[in-house]
Every structure is written in structure tokens, then in C-alpha cells.
Amino acid sequence: MPQIRMVAFDADDTLWRSEDYFDAAQAEFERIVAPHVSGPGALERLAAIERANLAVFGYGVKGMALSMVEAAIEVTEQRIGAADLHRIVVLSKEMLAHPVELLPGIRAAVEEIAAVHPIVMITKGDLFHQEAKVRDSGLGDLFRRIETVSEKDAATYARLLSEFDAGASEFVMIGNSLRSDIAPVLALGGWGVHVPYHLTWAHELEAEIPTAHARRLYTVAEASELPTAVRAIVEAASPESVGA
Amino acid sequence: MPQIRMVAFDADDTLWRSEDYFDAAQAEFERIVAPHVSGPGALERLAAIERANLAVFGYGVKGMALSMVEAAIEVTEQRIGAADLHRIVVLSKEMLAHPVELLPGIRAAVEEIAAVHPIVMITKGDLFHQEAKVRDSGLGDLFRRIETVSEKDAATYARLLSEFDAGASEFVMIGNSLRSDIAPVLALGGWGVHVPYHLTWAHELEAEIPTAHARRLYTVAEASELPTAVRAIVEAASPESVGA
CATH class of the missing domain: 1.10.150.240 (Putative phosphatase; domain 2)
Known part of the structure; x- marks a missing residue:
């Protein structure tokens, strides 16, 4: 299960x-x-x-x-x-x-994952601009909740998980920033899918992933691989999975 | 009750x-x-x-x-x-x-209401600045949830009430803006306490309160009167209250 x-x-x-x-x-x-x-x-x-x-x-x-x-x-x-x-x-x-430019393949990937799991958006930055981009993206209705936060650290994710009524081990975060999207979620005991972007602000590259957390981190090269990565995590997280 | x-x-x-x-x-x-x-x-x-x-x-x-x-x-x-x-x-x-300057009597009023009811903060504007003010105010721990939104209209309050798992008729909003704090909550069937401020941006004064909603609106002159107003609403909202 x-x-x-x-x-x-x-x-x-x-x-x-x-x-x-x-x-x-x-x-x-x-x-x-x-x-x-x-x-x-x-x-x-x-x-x-x-x-x-x-x-x-x-x-x-x-x-x-x-x-x-x-x-x-x-x-x-x-x-x-x-x-x-x-x-x-x-x-x-x-x-x-500026009009929102979706990344290649992302709409299909988000729809495929949303058909199986409740999905949420967790974004950092200016609330007003993020809401405008969500509207313009046409993706908003796929998400159960859309959260704009001022900083993406472990305390923020812990608060959101409590609001979502989800445990960290039941939670997957997908993002391009090891520092903001991946490391804090792994530290709480959650799962991460890293999708590197061709440009990354230096600030967002600073992250240490302890070896013990690395088995909960998956990396994909492009959006079309995201549904497969999430299925692999579901498999790895299931109680029958050896070592899960 | x-x-x-x-x-x-x-x-x-x-x-x-x-x-x-x-x-x-x-x-x-x-x-x-x-x-x-x-x-x-x-x-x-x-x-x-x-x-x-x-x-x-x-x-x-x-x-x-x-x-x-x-x-x-x-x-x-x-x-x-x-x-x-x-x-x-x-x-x-x-x-x-700039350091936060609390309004006279507000800390005692918030503490008195928080001792009886779960309280939340619903504020409009820049997420980063609002979070800084919450930290500086020293009031943050009294609130169950602190929500910064880009616009305070009926749709926003309806979404928040759903997230809070509260019905509009069980919900009281306290604020200085008839347009942003009071009118949309009354329109949903909730209760409002208006605390006029000595300065109000003209934009925030534009609001129509239908006569039928006015019985769910209370007005106080200063923060020290807020606990009494909330008690009056609890009384008016109780099933035994005539006409409630």
C-alpha cells in the first residue's frame, strides 16, 4: 500500500x-x-x-x-x-x-501526478506576483492548496505539513533548488525530487545533503520524468519495500 | 451554548x-x-x-x-x-x-479574547513585511494561524474559512476597514467588529453594508472594548438568542 x-x-x-x-x-x-x-x-x-x-x-x-x-x-x-x-x-x-512561460512537459507531468495524489504548490517570494503567475499559468485548479512563504526552511515545511495534516514521510517535494526545496524536506524525513534548472541563483545552490538522507532524494533531468520518479518514491515508501 | x-x-x-x-x-x-x-x-x-x-x-x-x-x-x-x-x-x-507600535490596549484585548476563543490573524499586503511585523509585535504566539493575503474579498474569506474548518456564522472578524475586514465577512454570513482608526486610506472606506447584515456588525471606539463586543456576539449567536 x-x-x-x-x-x-x-x-x-x-x-x-x-x-x-x-x-x-x-x-x-x-x-x-x-x-x-x-x-x-x-x-x-x-x-x-x-x-x-x-x-x-x-x-x-x-x-x-x-x-x-x-x-x-x-x-x-x-x-x-x-x-x-x-x-x-x-x-x-x-x-x-510578463506572461508565464511554462517549462516543457510540465503541464502533462503535473496533471499525471494530480490524477493519483493530492498536490500542493509551495512557492517563495512576493505574494502578489506569485498569485498573478498562478492565475496566468492556468495550472491553479490542479492544486489543493497554494502556499506562498517568505523562506523555505525546515520550520516552514513543518508548519505547512501540520496545516496539511500530513507526516513528513508521506510527503514528496519537487523543485529545482537543493537549498529551498530539497534539503529541508529531507531533513524532516520527507522525500525530494530535484529537477535542476539551467540557471540557478548561487544562493539556492548552497545545501548539504547528509548521506543518510540521500536515499530519499531522486533526481530527474526534465519534467516528463517526474511521474516516474513519484511512482518510484511511492514504491520505496510502501511498507512492503525492503529497508523503507 | x-x-x-x-x-x-x-x-x-x-x-x-x-x-x-x-x-x-x-x-x-x-x-x-x-x-x-x-x-x-x-x-x-x-x-x-x-x-x-x-x-x-x-x-x-x-x-x-x-x-x-x-x-x-x-x-x-x-x-x-x-x-x-x-x-x-x-x-x-x-x-x-520601523519598530512595530502596538495600538493602545490591544495586547490586553487580544490576550483576553485568545483565552476564550481560538484566534487567527488575517492581513493584506507584503508577505515579508507582515511577517517581520508579526515577529516584532510579540503577539505572534497568541495566534493559531497567521494568513497574509493579496486581497480581502468574500472569495478569500470563504477559502480561509474552509481551511480553518469554520462556518461563516461561527466566525468573527475584527478590523478597521469596512471594505476589507467587515463587508465581505458580513456578506458570507459572519460577524464583524469595526474599530475605526483615526486615519484610513480612502480606498478602504468604500463599502456598502446592506441593512440585513447590520445586525451582525458591532462597532467599538477602542481596543479595550473588543472583549465586550466579542462576548455580545457570542450571546447574539447562541441558539437560545431570540432572532439569531
């Missing part, structure tokens, strides 16, 4: 493209400040300012844009003009209004 | 000050642009830009700051300098990091 009672999906870079837009925004930032700076280093200063502001702004496009305004002023030593700074605000609005 | 099973609190301007800071930020915006504009109307343009941006930015300080940058550039016809625009970013960081 399968013991898996719930399958959760990350959203950004698991269901749809996200990091591509942040990378494109950084390239645009570099073009905006380029005429006003003499040497390299603008992106490094932007990254440092974004890190320093993370504690007050949190994740998301609006905080990124405010950090870009601040960084543009600093790296140009206030030489940048109002029109160029306005381009950063416009850029943030374009990112927030 | 009391039928009320859950009491919910709004947060901004119900538990702690919020609108005061937005008002102060507007005054600061006016001071920042004043040297670069010839006539009045800067605040009207800011309000119009904020309204237009609400659909992409949602509620909260970061969206306000981006709208202020845009408005400052527009009303000064790009004459404003980088240093003045940086003051807007700094202002947003100060607002986000």
Missing part, C-alpha cells in the same frame, strides 16, 4: 521560467549604467546591495528594482539621470506583467 | 500603526519634489500613479516606493536628481525596518 499522501511542487524554475528574467534584468541594468561608469564591477556592487537589502526587502522583483535604483545611483556616483532610473521602474513592471 | 468558534484580527491599523507611516511618507515625498516643481498637484499625480500601478505592484511599501520614484520623475519632468531619488529608496527601507 502506498504511503505517500501528498506531492508538493515548487513554482519558479520548476513549473515556469523565472531566473531567466532576473538574468535579463541584470544585463539591462548593466546597459543602463554603462554610459556613466568607467570600469567594471557594477554587477558585483548590485549583488552586494541586493544581499544587504534582502533582510528588509525579502525576495522578489520589487525589492530587486529598489536595490537596482540604489546600486545605479551608487556605481555612477549620482551621475545617472532621472530618465535612466525610470527605465529600472519600467523594467520591474515589465517583469511583473 | 456559544456558537462562535473563531475570532480573526486584521493587523495594520487594528493591532499596530501603519497608515501613519504612509501619510508621513507622502509628506516626505512632497518635500523631496518641492524644489523641482512649480505648482501644486504632486500628491494627486502620486495617488494616480499608485492606483495605476496597484494591478502590478499590489499593496505594500515596496510598490509605494517604486510608484514614488516614478511620480517624482514625472512631476519634476525629469529634473529631479539621483540623490533625491535615493531618499525615496532610503525612506522605504526605514518604513520596512
Whole structure:
């Protein structure tokens, strides 16, 4: 008898493209400040300012844009003009209004898994933007619950599992970030399916998976392999399975 | 036997000050642009830009700051300098990091109600900022659930009631906004306690309370009256109550 009672999906870079837009925004930032700076280093200063502001702004496009305004002023030593700074605000609005681009094969994979298991979405970042993306994705109705959280750590997953009335050993999390989607769920005793994305913010790569947890971690190369990975977990999690 | 099973609190301007800071930020915006504009109307343009941006930015300080940058550039016809625009970013960081100021008497009122009923917090706006305020308030542990939502309408309350496993007629919402806290809950068949705040964003005043719903609406002048109002609702909601 399968013991898996719930399958959760990350959203950004698991269901749809996200990091591509942040990378494109950084390239645009570099073009905006380029005429006003003499040497390299603008992106490094932007990254440092974004890190320093993370504690007050949190994740998301609006905080990124405010950090870009601040960084543009600093790296140009206030030489940048109002029109160029306005381009950063416009850029943030374009990112927030950008149509959702689902990743290849993800709709079929989500539908196939949802036909067998209750599924939920657990996403990090700006609530307003995430809800807009869920609406635009057309996937919302497949999910029992859609949770936007400010940080994906073990305490957050423990709270959500309690709200979902599911045990960690009955729970599978699917996502592209080892740090946010996989490591904390494995630490609680849950199961993880890692789907690496071609672009990953360095911050999201920092994770240690203890060897003892690794048997509950599956890795797939693309979305079409997700249903098979979940079936393998159901098999491994069943009481009849040796060593489960 | 009391039928009320859950009491919910709004947060901004119900538990702690919020609108005061937005008002102060507007005054600061006016001071920042004043040297670069010839006539009045800067605040009207800011309000119009904020309204237009609400659909992409949602509620909260970061969206306000981006709208202020845009408005400052527009009303000064790009004459404003980088240093003045940086003051807007700094202002947003100060607002986000500002210590929470609880409203007079609210801690005792929340504790008294929490001793009798399970309580939850339902707040609108930026998830990251709301969570920071909850932590700073010291009230978080009193609440069974803390929900940040992007819009407080009847559909949102219906979803939350389903998640809380509570019926509308068993549910009391306490808040300062007729539009967001009271009208949608009354429309679902729930109970409301309105605590007017000395400052209210015009947007939050727009609400129609049908006469038929008014008997489920209580109004108090200050937080210390909240436990009495909740007791009156428990009494009115009990099956023995005439006309309940």
C-alpha cells in the first residue's frame, strides 16, 4: 500500500521560467549604467546591495528594482539621470506583467501526478506576483492548496505539513533548488525530487545533503520524468519495500 | 451554548500603526519634489500613479516606493536628481525596518479574547513585511494561524474559512476597514467588529453594508472594548438568542 499522501511542487524554475528574467534584468541594468561608469564591477556592487537589502526587502522583483535604483545611483556616483532610473521602474513592471512561460512537459507531468495524489504548490517570494503567475499559468485548479512563504526552511515545511495534516514521510517535494526545496524536506524525513534548472541563483545552490538522507532524494533531468520518479518514491515508501 | 468558534484580527491599523507611516511618507515625498516643481498637484499625480500601478505592484511599501520614484520623475519632468531619488529608496527601507507600535490596549484585548476563543490573524499586503511585523509585535504566539493575503474579498474569506474548518456564522472578524475586514465577512454570513482608526486610506472606506447584515456588525471606539463586543456576539449567536 502506498504511503505517500501528498506531492508538493515548487513554482519558479520548476513549473515556469523565472531566473531567466532576473538574468535579463541584470544585463539591462548593466546597459543602463554603462554610459556613466568607467570600469567594471557594477554587477558585483548590485549583488552586494541586493544581499544587504534582502533582510528588509525579502525576495522578489520589487525589492530587486529598489536595490537596482540604489546600486545605479551608487556605481555612477549620482551621475545617472532621472530618465535612466525610470527605465529600472519600467523594467520591474515589465517583469511583473510578463506572461508565464511554462517549462516543457510540465503541464502533462503535473496533471499525471494530480490524477493519483493530492498536490500542493509551495512557492517563495512576493505574494502578489506569485498569485498573478498562478492565475496566468492556468495550472491553479490542479492544486489543493497554494502556499506562498517568505523562506523555505525546515520550520516552514513543518508548519505547512501540520496545516496539511500530513507526516513528513508521506510527503514528496519537487523543485529545482537543493537549498529551498530539497534539503529541508529531507531533513524532516520527507522525500525530494530535484529537477535542476539551467540557471540557478548561487544562493539556492548552497545545501548539504547528509548521506543518510540521500536515499530519499531522486533526481530527474526534465519534467516528463517526474511521474516516474513519484511512482518510484511511492514504491520505496510502501511498507512492503525492503529497508523503507 | 456559544456558537462562535473563531475570532480573526486584521493587523495594520487594528493591532499596530501603519497608515501613519504612509501619510508621513507622502509628506516626505512632497518635500523631496518641492524644489523641482512649480505648482501644486504632486500628491494627486502620486495617488494616480499608485492606483495605476496597484494591478502590478499590489499593496505594500515596496510598490509605494517604486510608484514614488516614478511620480517624482514625472512631476519634476525629469529634473529631479539621483540623490533625491535615493531618499525615496532610503525612506522605504526605514518604513520596512520601523519598530512595530502596538495600538493602545490591544495586547490586553487580544490576550483576553485568545483565552476564550481560538484566534487567527488575517492581513493584506507584503508577505515579508507582515511577517517581520508579526515577529516584532510579540503577539505572534497568541495566534493559531497567521494568513497574509493579496486581497480581502468574500472569495478569500470563504477559502480561509474552509481551511480553518469554520462556518461563516461561527466566525468573527475584527478590523478597521469596512471594505476589507467587515463587508465581505458580513456578506458570507459572519460577524464583524469595526474599530475605526483615526486615519484610513480612502480606498478602504468604500463599502456598502446592506441593512440585513447590520445586525451582525458591532462597532467599538477602542481596543479595550473588543472583549465586550466579542462576548455580545457570542450571546447574539447562541441558539437560545431570540432572532439569531
